[in-house]
Amino acid sequence: MITCHLHYEIDPSQAVAFETYVTGWIPIVTRFGGTHHGCFLPHEGANDIAYALFSFPSxxxxxxxxxxxxQDPEAQQLWQLSTDxxxxxRFDRSFLRPAMQPSGGDEAA
Known part of the structure; x- marks a missing residue:
C-alpha cells in the first residue's frame, strides 16, 4: 500500500472554494480504486495550511x-475551480508506507 500525503498552502479568503475542491476528490479517488482518509482544514493555528491523505494498493x-x-470530467472541473x-x-505531495507491527519473534522495545 502507498499513501499520498498532500500538504496545501491555501488562500484563507478562498477557504470555501478550497473545501469544495479538496472534498470533491474523495469520490474520484474512491471511483478509481483508492481509499480516501480525509481532508483536514485549518481550524486552530495557521489559517493557510490544509492536508489530504489517500491510499492505493500500490x-x-x-x-x-x-x-x-x-480524462475525467469531474477532476477537470475541480482543477478549473482551483485555477479560477x-x-x-502551493502544494507538496509525499508518499508514505505503513509501518506495521513486526511479524513473529521477540518484540524488542
Whole structure:
C-alpha cells in the first residue's frame, strides 16, 4: 500500500472554494480504486495550511489513477475551480508506507 500525503498552502479568503475542491476528490479517488482518509482544514493555528491523505494498493495503481484523472470530467472541473478561485497557493505531495507491527519473534522495545 502507498499513501499520498498532500500538504496545501491555501488562500484563507478562498477557504470555501478550497473545501469544495479538496472534498470533491474523495469520490474520484474512491471511483478509481483508492481509499480516501480525509481532508483536514485549518481550524486552530495557521489559517493557510490544509492536508489530504489517500491510499492505493500500490504505486502502479496510483499511477493508473493519475493517468485516468487526466480524462475525467469531474477532476477537470475541480482543477478549473482551483485555477479560477486561486484557492491553492502551493502544494507538496509525499508518499508514505505503513509501518506495521513486526511479524513473529521477540518484540524488542
Amino acid at each position: 504505486l502502479a495503481a496510483y499511477e493508473d489513477y493519475r493517468a485516468a484523472i487526466r 478561485s486561486h484557492c491553492i497557493r
